[in-house]
Amino acid sequence: MTRRPSPLLLDGAAVAMALLDVWAHWDIHEPLRMACGLSAALALLLRRRHPLLTFCVTLPSVLLSDAVFACLAALYTLASFKRPRTLLVLGALAFAFADTTSLPARGLDLTSRTTLIALGYSTATAAAAVFLGQLVQTRRDLSLRLTEISQARDRQELLTAQAALAKERAQLAREMHDVVSHQVSLIAVHAGALQVGTKDPNTKEAASTIRRLSVQTLDELRHMVGVLRASGGNPTDLTPQPALVDIRRLADNCGIETELTMDLPEGLPPTVQRAAYRTVQEALTNTRKHAPGATARIDLFQAGDRVHVRVTNTAPTQPPLPLPGAHHGLIGLRQRAELLGGTMSSGPTSDGGYEVRVVLPTEVTG
Structure with missing residues (x-):
């Protein structure tokens, strides 16, 4: 021009x-x-x-x-x-x-x-x-x-895109409500029946854990459905984001034997706390899926201006179950760490287990 x-x-x-x-x-x-x-x-x-x-x-x-x-x-x-x-x-x-x-x-x-x-x-x-x-x-x-015509056209395109996005969100909300929530409810019902009907202590404990996790999942799904349906209407508050204080409850309710050692100062940035929580969550989820019967050790500590998150599990004692997965969990952890200026590494250990390690800066800029 x-x-x-x-x-x-x-x-x-x-x-x-x-x-x-x-x-x-x-x-x-x-x-x-x-x-x-x-x-x-x-x-x-x-x-x-x-x-x-x-x-x-x-x-x-x-x-x-x-x-x-x-x-x-x-x-x-x-x-x-x-x-x-x-x-x-x-x-x-x-x-x-x-x-x-x-x-x-x-x-x-x-x-x-x-x-x-x-x-x-x-x-x-x-x-x-x-x-x-x-x-x-x-x-x-x-x-x-x-x-003016160009600006009006841009506004119209934006409104059209927002309408399409709202339609997709509403459809996704219906699918989550009609299919996913229904199936998770059935899991909770069957787990409750198994908990009442069995006399084996280990089976009763496993059924109790499944039922508790199913109920928590249902609560999160209901809130997510509400967020999706509120698109374009009144804003809905998001679920409170996890912090370091929630890691203890996560370790206790993960369904596997864990040992937690956490020595971190207070006042870390919320983004660092969320990244640490998601790291532990993903590592424990992978342990349950790919290393049945294994135990896990969680270490969180600060060295200099870096926060170290390390989750190590032992070798599995049972064959893994063929559970579905997109294999995006570790990739997402690496991307999250890099966005915060940190690093992520993972790999097998010498005793047949697996280790996930994330190092994050204590001060996040940008």
Whole structure:
């Protein structure tokens, strides 16, 4: 896109052209005419703020001298900022008569062919300045209209996208409510029945853990459904984000034997606390899925300006169950750690277990 010159530069060029016009008709013996020409040239500095006043100030220079550029520039500016056609017609006629009369002439003889030709030429010159100003005004109005249309189109596209997103969220909420919540409810019911009907202590404890986790999952699902359905309506508060104090409860309710050691100061940034919690959560989930019968050790401590989160599990004592998974958990942990300026590493241990280690800065910027 071509960059337009600044208004100050254009005004300076107009004044320079007007001064050049005065210099071309300079006559040292006619100081009044030259003073009018110079005043008209300098008056062009006001043409954008006061176009009508500038035209009136420059008109005497046409009547008293041959320097007409300043008045034509003022007439062009008047036409580019003002809409009343009557005003523009009167301005063009005033310029034409002033240019044709040129005091101190005795008068305007309209019966003379030469006078009529000069009047027609002056009128055409003034009309050209008016038409050019009107063209610039029309172009400016069209540009503003196109900008408004473009903004309206962008708003419409945004509304359409938001409507589509709201529709998708509503559909997702229905699926979660009708399918996922129903299946989790069945899990909780069967786990409760197993807990009541069995006499084996280990089975009863496992059924109790399954039922408790199912109920917690149902509560979270109901809240998520409420958030999705509230899209586009009244805002719904999100579930409180986990912190370091929740890791103890997570370890106790994970369904596997864990040993937790946590030595971290208070006041860590919430993002660091959430990252530590999610690391432990994901590591324990992977242990339950891929290492049945294993035990886990959780270590959280600070070394210098870094928070270390390490979750290690022993080798499994039972064959893993074929559970579905997208294999995105560890990738998500690595991305979360990198966004916070930390690192993440994972891999098997020498005793056949597995270790997940995340190192995070204690101060997160950005």
